[in-house]
Amino acid sequence: MARIFKNLPDNSQAELHRRVTRSWGATFQNSMFEGTSESSLDLKTVRVIKSGKLSTATGTKPGSEADLLENALELSEYGTGVDYGFPGLAGYEDIELANPEVPEMDFPEMIEIGDDLMQSILKVEPKIRASSSVRAQVVEVSLDNSNGFSGKYMKTVVSAGLGAQYIQGDDFLWFGEYRSSWANDIDYEDLKREVIRLFEWSKQTVGMTTGSYPVIFAPGEVGHLTRPFIASLNGKAVTRGISPLEEKIGQQLLDPRVTLIDDGTLPREVSSAPFDREGVPTQRNVLIDQGVPTTILADLETAKQLGTKSTGNGSGRGPEPHRVILLPGDRSLEGLIAGIDLGVIIFSTMGAWTGNPFSGNVSGTIALGLKIVNGEIAGRVKNCMFSMNSFKHFKDHLIGFSKETKSTRGASYPYVALDDVVITTG
Amino acid sequence: MKDLLRNALKLADVDYCEIRFEESELLSISYQGKSLDTITRDTPYGGNVRALHKGGWGFACFNNLDELESAVKSAVKQAKLAGGRLGLESKLAPAPVIEDEYVPEYTLDPRGVSLSEKLRIIGSYLDFILGYDKAITAAQIIYNERISTVYFANSEGTYIKQEKLDIGSNLAATARRGMTTVVKRIGRGSSIGFDCMLDAYDELGEACSLAIQLLDAPQVKAGVYPVVCDPALAGLFVHEAFGHLSEADNAYKNPQLAKTMTLGRVLGRDILAIYDTGEYPKNRGYLKYDDEGVPTRRAYLVKDGVLVGRLHSRETAGIMGEELTGNARALNYTFPPLVRMRNTCIAPGDATLEDMIKDIKLGLYAVGSGGGQTNGEMFNFMAGHGFMIRDGKLAELVKDVKLMGNVFTTLMNIDMIGNDLAARDGAGGCGKGGQMPLPTSGLCPSIRIQNVIAGGAK
Numbered sequence: 049m050a051r052i053f054k055n056l057p058d059n060s061q062a063e064l065h066r067r068v069t070r071s072w073g074a075t076f077q078n079s080m081f082e083g084t085s086e087s088s089l090d091l092k093t094v095r096v097i098k099s100g101k102l103s104t105a106t107g108t109k110p111g112s113e114a115d116l117l118e119n120a121l122e123l124s125e126y127g128t129g130v131d132y133g134f135p136g137l138a139g140y141e142d143i144e145l146a147n148p149e150v151p152e153m154d155f156p157e158m159i160e161i162g163d164d165l166m167q168s169i170l171k172v173e174p175k176i177r178a179s180s181s182v183r184a185q186v187v188e189v190s191l192d193n194s195n196g197f198s199g200k201y202m203k204t205v206v207s208a209g210l211g212a213q214y215i216q217g218d219d220f221l222w223f224g225e226y227r228s229s230w231a232n233d234i235d236y237e238d239l240k241r242e243v244i245r246l247f248e249w250s251k252q253t254v255g256m257t258t259g260s261y262p263v264i265f266a267p268g269e270v271g272h273l274t275r276p277f278i279a280s281l282n283g284k285a286v287t288r289g290i291s292p293l294e295e296k297i298g299q300q301l302l303d304p305r306v307t308l309i310d311d312g313t314l315p316r317e318v319s320s321a322p323f324d325r326e327g328v329p330t331q332r333n334v335l336i337d338q339g340v341p342t343t344i345l346a347d348l349e350t351a352k353q354l355g356t357k358s359t360g361n362g363s364g365r366g367p368e369p370h371r372v373i374l375l376p377g378d379r380s381l382e383g384l385i386a387g388i389d390l391g392v393i394i395f396s397t398m399g400a401w402t403g404n405p406f407s408g409n410v411s412g413t414i415a416l417g418l419k420i421v422n423g424e425i426a427g428r429v430k431n432c433m434f435s436m437n438s439f440k441h442f443k444d445h446l447i448g449f450s451k452e453t454k455s456t457r458g459a460s461y462p463y464v465a466l467d468d469v470v471i472t473t474g
Numbered sequence: 475m476k477d478l479l480r481n482a483l484k485l486a487d488v489d490y491c492e493i494r495f496e497e498s499e500l501l502s503i504s505y506q507g508k509s510l511d512t513i514t515r516d517t518p519y520g521g522n523v524r525a526l527h528k529g530g531w532g533f534a535c536f537n538n539l540d541e542l543e544s545a546v547k548s549a550v551k552q553a554k555l556a557g558g559r560l561g562l563e564s565k566l567a568p569a570p571v572i573e574d575e576y577v578p579e580y581t582l583d584p585r586g587v588s589l590s591e592k593l594r595i596i597g598s599y600l601d602f603i604l605g606y607d608k609a610i611t612a613a614q615i616i617y618n619e620r621i622s623t624v625y626f627a628n629s630e631g632t633y634i635k636q637e638k639l640d641i642g643s644n645l646a647a648t649a650r651r652g653m654t655t656v657v658k659r660i661g662r663g664s665s666i667g668f669d670c671m672l673d674a675y676d677e678l679g680e681a682c683s684l685a686i687q688l689l690d691a692p693q694v695k696a697g698v699y700p701v702v703c704d705p706a707l708a709g710l711f712v713h714e715a716f717g718h719l720s721e722a723d724n725a726y727k728n729p730q731l732a733k734t735m736t737l738g739r740v741l742g743r744d745i746l747a748i749y750d751t752g753e754y755p756k757n758r759g760y761l762k763y764d765d766e767g768v769p770t771r772r773a774y775l776v777k778d779g780v781l782v783g784r785l786h787s788r789e790t791a792g793i794m795g796e797e798l799t800g801n802a803r804a805l806n807y808t809f810p811p812l813v814r815m816r817n818t819c820i821a822p823g824d825a826t827l828e829d830m831i832k833d834i835k836l837g838l839y840a841v842g843s844g845g846g847q848t849n850g851e852m853f854n855f856m857a858g859h860g861f862m863i864r865d866g867k868l869a870e871l872v873k874d875v876k877l878m879g880n881v882f883t884t885l886m887n888i889d890m891i892g893n894d895l896a897a898r899d900g901a902g903g904c905g906k907g908g909q910m911p912l913p914t915s916g917l918c919p920s921i922r923i924q925n926v927i928a929g930g931a932k
Contacts, residue, residue: 078727083531083556086548087808089520090537107517110538119515126593128510155555177728213850215730218882220851258696260932288507289611292653365512399854402845403874406655409693411929413847413854413878431852433878433929435696439653472696474880474927 052094052113053194060098060124062117063134063193065325065364067091070151073183074158076166079176084155093364096120097134101127104364132352137196140322140329144315147231150204151186158182161236165210168240172247178212179224184232189321197327205318206232210243221250221428223395223416226268226456230316246395246416254419254427256473262391262447263434263469264384264420267454270461272400272410274374276438277308279405281335281343283350284366292406292439293341301439302339303446305377309334310345312360312370319371319458326362330370333359339443345369376462377449384450384465386423392471393418393425393463394434408439414471435470445469475635478542479627485546488527488553489564492628493542494765495521496807498620501584503593505600505615510593520807521625525549526564526789530556533810567791567798569768575635576762578755581667584619584641592617595671596643602675603647606682609689612648614657616901617641617671624765632767639665640758640913642901645678649685656873658685658858661900663915665760670899687871688859694872694930700837700863701877701926702830707857708918709898710843712748713818714853715881716741718906720750720775720783721801721813722790724850731850732794735781742779742885747821749774750785752800757897758913759817763800766811770800776885787813805909812907815914822919823891830890830922837863838928840875843898854878876929884923892920 053062072086093106094116103123105116165180183206190200211224223246227234265273277293285291293301312330314320323329326348333343346354347362361367385393392414400412413433419426436445447465454461479493500516522535523545532552534545557564584592596617603613620640627633646659658681664670703711718724725731752761752770761770766788774782786794787802790813802811831839842858857875861868879887895917903911 080727081530081556081559083533084552085531085533085535085810086552087522087533087535088537088541089535089808102512104512104514105516106514107519108537109517109519110540112517112519116517119517123513123515123589126510126589127513155552159555159559175730177730213728213731215728215734218734218851220849222849284506284511289650290507290648290655292650292655366506398847398849398852399845399856399876399878402847402854402856403876404655404657406650406657407874408653409874411874411876413852415849415852431878431880431927433696433854433876433927435876435929435931470696470929470932472698472927472929474698474883474925 052117056194057098057121060096061134061194063095063191064113065093066190068188069185071183071185073181074155074162076162076180079166079170079178081159081163092116094120095364096124097130098124100129100131102130103127130349132348134193134195135197135327138327140199142201143313143320143322145201145203145230145320147204149232150184150206153184153232161208165208165236165240169212169243169247172244173214176212176214180210182208191323191327193327199323199327201322203318204230206234208234208236208239210239212247223247223250228318230318249418249425250416250428252427253430256419256429256432256471258472260468261471262388262465262467264393264463264465266393266395266463267461268456269394269397269400270374270464271459272397273438273464274308274372276405276408277336278369278372281341281345282367283344283346283354285406286344287350287353290406297341297344300339301341302336302442304338305446305449306336306339306442307334307375308336309373309375310361310369310371311373314371317371321370324360324362325364326358328358328360328362330360372459374449374461376451376453378451379448381450381452381463384448384463385420385425388420389422391420392429393420408437410438411435431474433472435472436466441466441469475625476627476633479625480633482542482546483627483629485543486525486550486629488525488550490526490566490629491523491546491550492626492766493521493523494807495625496622498622501619503596503617505613507612508604518806522807522810523549524810525553527553528557529560529562529564532556535808565792566788569766569788569798571631572767573633577637578639578666580639582669584639584668585621587668599645599674599678602678603682606647606679607686609649609686610647610682611650614646614648617643618901626767628767634763634767636763641668641670642758642899642903642913643671644901645674647682647685649689651689654689656685656688658688663758663899664756665758666755684859688873691871691873692931693874694838694860694928696928696930696932698925698927700834700922700924702837702839702920702922704841704920705894705896705918706843706898707840707855708820708921709916710846710855712820712918713815713904713914713916714846714848714855715879715884716748716775717750717815717818718848719850719881720785722784722786722794723813726790726793735784737781737783739781740779741776741781742888744778745823745891746776746779746885746888747774748776748819750801750815750818752816754817754917757817757915758899759815759915761816764802764811765804766802768798768800768802770816773799785813785815787811803912805912809909812909814906814912815904818914818916820891820918820921822893822895825890825892827892827920830892830920831863831868832866834863835865838875839863839868840877851882852878852880874930878927887924888921889924890922895919
């Protein structure tokens, strides 16, 4: 038990979360080496429940744990009323999340990888302004509370990005891809191939007229489409009376091909953890099972309010998913494209994250989209917006999912093809 | 602190070196649904060293002041590694050597307002929202207060101790009926006082009323419209559509973009003037010195429709041979500064709202700001809600108003500028290079833009 818990006042319980992060990396911008950077951060968070009131204090000053506890105790007079306690001594299963070779990565190796990535695009088009980055991170997490829970784990993350800007007069083309892994095993050749393919596809600009079309969303954009489901199946949204899915649990809401999972237990995945931010073991949560909403993500507080158990998604700020997985389909991306006579495939958007997720409406500017004509890529579309509604389109307008999936920022998504998406052009 | 930083800088045998150290205190209060959700006190403490050698940068960040010397050595080692590879001349625009300790003139120092009083005031807005009408099912209130002392020293002799205050708050009402949910919010913010949080009831009442009315409002029909933006949305528009493109770190090593953005290019009609400034302490973009120790100044970007300037750090100004503006900003000590906006403004014109809508047969009056994004050429910006304009008059309410444009045509399509002027503040802020939310704001009038693309229903 952490020493700071020894002199807790009566009717109090406390928790100390510590996250020590070392990260370092190399960056290339504008087709040249930019520099390197490194950081070491030690973030400590103390939460206190005193007489049924919860408060939080965080800080980075060395040796400040006792001060943070004092701060949290002071705040608790005004804290949030809660009727749960921190979990006691409990077992959790270790997950393999740290690769021993990652801490050994050094700047020269990262510079070499970043330079190789950047040069791969410059070989295709020397006038392009290429950028790349390679970063590594070692994270050590520990959690102790005054009720006897004590746990710790370490994870490693390697990430790489490759992109470019191609400007001809007033025409700007941006494209790029990002990958991450628990180890230095990113398939850099595949990353280069993907980025170069995007450039080749995007060189020619073609016209598009306003209307409703079949649209394929690339895995990197699918998170915008699933946001209404994730937000609405969050215990906090349900207990606060915001979620439109509150009364839809167990009902056939979407196409039976839609199965959405949250999983914090997968080894060698950057978004996994053996236990959540509150000390509850993580688990696999099927949020939507064959079109039927089944699970509401809960932390200790919302679980108490909902009369259920925590799903291991505590974050200290309400329930949050770990790794979101949309189960793939059985068609290849090429097959999905080949099945469209006239439509669009969208690789990047702008502003799709804005708006009220509980309405289900998702719209944004198509930053990089390609027109599909007679089952083939015809060129890039510009100055277009897309608009759809996730609740409606995943129910009535789902064409299908690709069998290929991509891991992108803590999620795993296939390509998603939807019909009747509104495209507006100028 | 001054001696500590200056002594550490003596270890830096490179072209340039700087140390930034920050001690902050943050208070975050949020209400969700019908009760207090979280209350947090955060005390970030740490610093960084940035070194430049032969055109290459090194950066090291730390929490423990005892590690300052090793951070200097690390940044210097990295800069030499980078500089050895690049072998360029380090170019920084000359900046005045400054020694100053600055504290803003507060209108109401939040440290003089007790926590219980803050909770009473903010909590009263929760009660107001929830008591407004039974159609309002929830409230969301976010209040963030950050008071920082930032110490800056560089190898040229500058030493600045600068105190900064940033308050950002959103107050939102949720109306829900079945599967239809509408959220309407108002924003408050300031760099000099807690008084920005007072007297929000009238504005909140309007937001609650609108949330209920919007339950029955249709989504805007997708199409191309003349759009009149209110001052809040005009502020978001100028930030996304033009402010980011004016940040010189996009163009300073990119000859194609520099050519596209040649000073003297006509971008708009002669009624258009845009500037970015560290002035206006009542708004969140107020800044005395930037994070390179450069005094901020008003930087005109567009005058009479012509591109006349851009926003600079010392490196971008040095390489492009242009004047410093004081726009190098970092989110906190864990990041190096980037070229960022402060308060980005459109100078007012002489049109009234009535002038702007009276000759529109079918258009859109878009109100409030809900976030946006740009890639330099195209941009996206979201309004809080809108009214259709039919035959020169405001008509029915519409929701989910999301707009886009292309900067090189849209600026030219601004054909009227209002005589009203208002700021756009709230919680949140600007994002760039993984640094978000940086406090920014702007003073803008209403503007009318022809041929704007609106996403929405069929």
